[in-house]
Structure formats: structure tokens, C-alpha cells
Amino acid sequence: MVAIRLDEIDRKILAELQADGRMTNVELAKRVGISAPPCLRRVRTLEESGLIRGYHADVNSRELGFEVQVFAMVGLESQAESELNAFEERCREWPLVRECHMLNGEVDFILKCVAPDLSSFQQFLTGDLLTTPNVASVKTSLVIRGAKDEPGVPFDVLEERMNRTA
Amino acid sequence: MVAIRLDEIDRKILAELQADGRMTNVELAKRVGISAPPCLRRVRTLEESGLIRGYHADVNSRELGFEVQVFAMVGLESQAESELNAFEERCREWPLVRECHMLNGEVDFILKCVAPDLSSFQQFLTGDLLTTPNVASVKTSLVIRGAKDEPGVPFDVLEERMNRTA
DNA sequence: ACCAATGCGCAATTATCTTTCGCACTTGCG
DNA sequence: CGCAAGTGCGAAAGATAATTGCGCATTGGT
Known part of the structure; x- marks a missing residue:
């Protein structure tokens, strides 16, 4: 994946x-200030470069019946690379686990x-996570309510940085 | 927002x-097995009902220069409702904070x-979070690497539940 | 059995996307 | 300095998709 040079228009598109x-x-072309064809070309380039990974509908999971959200902190017995990979693979297979991040500090994931x-x-x-081999400790915290949930990039911060560097 | 009755087709659409x-x-209509017009009508209904909150490009933040991801556990001095709201409002204003969830247990957010x-x-x-009034403690954990990141609804689980109920 | 309501599919109109072409600007070499 | 090659842009035309209106079938209730 080559490092693409992004200009102001590309950042606006993103x-x-x-x-x-x-x-x-x-509509996109109008907003970023160029005509449609070059705009589409830029979008395609951004997609192929991997900067745009995809597009997804934001579905209200609570309305769909998933009323419980939980953060689980997991510690492992062994932090050998093979063991870390094995645990990550398990997480990818569990549908209830939507995100899995490896952390520094006392907690592993x-x-x-x-x-x-x-x-x-x-x-x-109790049936899956705690019975997984090599799992030493799990601490769970229920989400009482969500105050902000905007995955993505803060483009205002990005613009500010770019202007400073330029 | 009324509770919409969803049939199999609606769930496939989502x-x-x-x-x-x-x-x-x-293409969507073809995949879910109906013709285009009723398919579009269903999508509009799902959007208006709030079940579909919106559509977003998934942008590779790392490639864009946001190489650091951190989870911060925040404890407050006072958990009075007004104080909780005040902190949540702060989080909404900080661009670097992408998500803020209120938790049960020893950590508040x-x-x-x-x-x-x-x-x-x-x-x-040090400049923003720790100087915010009412913030008692902050424990941060750097994300070493991401193993899974698929926000959204596990529709396989949903289908299984529906079939069991039906 | 009839009637109303809901939802589907068809067809025509409208909007949008894709492709091709030509032009202007920059870059690098003679 | 001049010229050729490469790159990015805008305009127009053909292809594709979205949207709307209407008729028909199915369902549920009377």
C-alpha cells in the first residue's frame, strides 16, 4: 500500500x-469544489489505496434487541505471540465480541x-470466554449509557495539523 | 419512534x-429477493424509524496519521446527575475523544x-482531561494492536434468536 | 363472501454514473 | 529556453440506476 499524497480536496472528500x-x-463534487468525474476518480483512488476501507450502514443495535453492551478486560496466563494470536482468533469467531484490542499495562485485551x-x-x-484456555482473568463493566459514539477520524484536528506543517 | 415489525426481508436488508x-x-433488491421499488420503500422506512441511523465511510485513521489509540478509564469525584452530564458534554466537545460510555463498577466512564x-x-x-473539574482519576491504556473492529450488529445471532422465537 | 389495507411488481420518467475526449498545467530533458 | 511527455481537469454522450404512479394480489377483519 503506497503512501498517497493527499491534498485539501482529498481530505474534504474523506x-x-x-x-x-x-x-x-x-453532491460530493459540488461540496468539495470540483466537477463530478475527477471527484469520482479521487474516490476510487482513495478506495483502492485502502484509505477508505468500506461503507457501512449505522444500525441501531439497541432497537434491534441488543440492549446490553459490555466492556471486558482480559488478562492471559501467557503472553507468548502464539498465545496472543490464538486468543485474537477466538475473538474474531465470537459474534458477540465486536471489538478486540490488545493493550499495554496490566490488562492484555x-x-x-x-x-x-x-x-x-x-x-x-461463563460458557465461552472464561473457559478459554490461557485466560487468567476477566473483568467486565456494563455500559450504563452512551454519551458519544462517533468512530472515525476527527478531520478538524487533521486540517489543523496540515496547516501547521504547510 | 414506533416499534417496527421486522420480517426476514427487513433483517436481510439491514x-x-x-x-x-x-x-x-x-443490487440490494436482488440479494434480498424482491424488486427494486418495494425494496427502496423498506429502506426508507428503516431510515425514518431510526433503525438505520446513517451511512458512513470507514476511513483508515492510521493511514491518515492517527497512529495512537488509547482507552481512558475515568473516575469522577461526584456522580450527581448534573456532574455526569457536564462530563459527557465535555467529551462530546473533545475531538480526540471518539467514544464515551458510562459504566457500572469502580470506573465511571x-x-x-x-x-x-x-x-x-x-x-x-494533561492539558484537558486531567484539568477538568470533578475528574478524580484517569487510567490510560495504549492500544498495541487491533485484532477485531467491527462495530455493528451480529445478524447471525439475531436470526438465530428470531427462529427460536418463531 | 365482501371490503379495506397492505405490499408487491411493472412501466415510464427522472436523475445519476460512467466513459471518452480534448484542453491546460506541470515536469524533465535536450 | 523550448519542446515533449505525463497528469489532472472539465464537458458531453451513452449506459445504468433511482424514483414515481398505478394496477393487482394477498391478508385480516367484518
């Missing part, structure tokens, strides 16, 4: 598509999980 | 749009943060 991924190409209800989660916790 | 938010309506580099984050930590 910001707009992050805000509204279904925007039409003509943090997992973001969803579940339809508490008993479903407990079932997963 | 799953497909979560996987690929830019899919054309005709967990924050997912991004930053261009460590010093930027430290600047935010």
Missing part, C-alpha cells in the same frame, strides 16, 4: 464521505461486546 | 447495508481516544 457515506458523487440481554452475555462469559 | 452501505438499490502521536495525546491528557 470528511464528507465519513459524515454521509451514501452521498451521490455529484479489552473487548467490546453486545448481547440481547444480561443472561445471554453471562452465558457467553 | 445486514446487507451494514456490510456494504453503498450497495445500489437494485471509558473513553476511546485517537491522536496523531503520543505527545499529542499526553498534551490532551
